[in-house]
Amino acid sequence: MNKIKRQLKDILRPAKYTVNSAIGYLYDYIRLIRHAGWVSVETPSKRDYKSSKIYHRLEKSLSFPNRRKNSGKDAVDDLNYFLEKHKTSKEYPTFHERIANNVLQQFLTQNAPEYSEPNKEATLDIATELKPSELGGVYNIDSLSMINGTLEDPEGFFNTRYSVRDFSSRKVSVETVLRAIKMALKTPSVCNRQAWHAYIIDDANTIKEALSHQNGNKGFGQKIPFLLILSSDLHAFDMPEERYQHWIDGGMFSMSVVLALHSLGLSSCCLNWSKSPLSDIAFRKKFKIKKSHTILMMLAVGYAAENLKVCQSQRKSLESYYTTLKK
Ligand SMILES: Cc1cc2nc3c(=O)[nH]c(=O)nc-3n(C[C@H](O)[C@H](O)[C@H](O)COP(=O)(O)O)c2cc1C
Incomplete structure (x- = not known):
């Protein structure tokens, strides 16, 4: 692309993105008012x-x-x-x-x-x-019992998780993924609403078809042995103030799934679903995603190849990520 073309694109981009953001918000708004918990409350x-x-x-x-x-x-x-x-x-x-x-x-x-x-x-x-x-209600527990959950090497657990883009041919069993999802169900959610839902795809043709709608798997999609589509249910949110809650709760659940998989020796790579309304609709035409479910991301799951390269994805210094507030 020549320089003038690039410069012209740079000039026009803010206007184009402003309009596209408005269309995106409108799409989200229409989905919210169609599927939110305050509509057809009898469901x-x-x-x-x-x-x-x-x-x-x-x-x-x-x-x-x-x-x-x-x-x-x-x-x-x-x-x-x-x-x-x-x-x-x-x-x-x-x-x-x-x-x-x-x-x-x-x-x-x-x-x-x-x-x-x-x-x-x-x-x-x-x-x-x-x-x-x-039953519901409360449990009487001893704070010492929570210590059982302490990891011997917490840094080791977190720092050995990488987004993996090179998977071995080892088969991923649905049972192991379900075990991870079950652990992830312990994720906190607003008023315990647990509005998440995972779609499982474990056959090569369907994975290929699903990935053809996602733009971040180029170069490694063909090696993804197992795919999840993580979503969050708008039915759970019944106040306009909760309009972003399904993204938040769903995002937290997604992270739990990633960490739960890691705890079981499975690797993963989140695959963004940053989509235009038309692309989201096109995907929904091909795959049976419940209408009230907002797609959050895809998650590639598999066993890491024996010797592989992972991105360093460097983090800045700890100090740049926090601020202590005082009155
Ligand atoms: C919501 C989300 C979407 C992502 N989408 C993609 C993607 O489409 N393709 C990809 O290769 N990596 C994707 N990633 C992975 C990030 O690039 C990766 O998490 C980041 O570089 C940090 O590296 P690490 O996970 O190895 O620590 C995504 C991560 C998140 C959390």
Whole structure:
């Protein structure tokens, strides 16, 4: 490209990118107002997220060492209203609605019998059928038990993770990846909404097709043995203030998946999904991604080749990454 052409491009780029950003925001906005939790609130998956959002306030209240007198009162009212409103809805109770009933019952019987007595019985039937994994509420734990999670060589764990672009031919088992995803489910999320979803692709042709829509795998895509598409569900977010939350929670989940894979000896490389609306739509036409799921990134997964080169991807000095704030 000659110099004048480059200079002309440099001049026009800001205007072009300004317009394209506006189109991108519009696309995100349309997706948000179509799929957010405040639209068609009866939908089972939206109710599931919403009930978790509300009952988690009670779990928090139950976990405080010194609860204020009225702590949890508003959440009890909100939860009673919510459960009452939806108890004849389709697929009621969902997973989190069942837990919501139980947490409410625990809260009312153990902590605040004076709140909302009339609805207490309505919660009992469901709560008695719950499995231990559906109980909800709080655990009593010993802080020493958390020390079991301490790594012997934390720096070693983090510093041996690289974005790998040279994979061996060793087969990646779905079970191992699922184990990593299961560990990643422990990622914190806003009000415990866990709005993430991973799409798994483990056959070569489908990987090839998916990667043809992604622009950061040139030169190594053909060696990627296993691919994840990580996404986040807009159904979980029911307030305009939460408009970026699905990116944040989904990003945190994605990082957990990367680290969980690393802990199991699997390498990975995040593959950006920085896409124009048209490219995102084109991909959705080919692959069955749920409409409310926002694609966050692809993740190449595999065992690293025996001898390989990795990018240094140098970091600046620690001091340049933090600032101590004082009044
Ligand atoms: C969201 C995200 C998207 C990325 N997209 C790509 C990509 O498309 N292609 C690629 O080769 N690397 C991609 N990377 C990897 C980065 O280049 C890499 O993480 C960075 O250089 C730091 O290197 P390290 O992961 O080895 O520490 C991506 C990383 C992230 C977090």
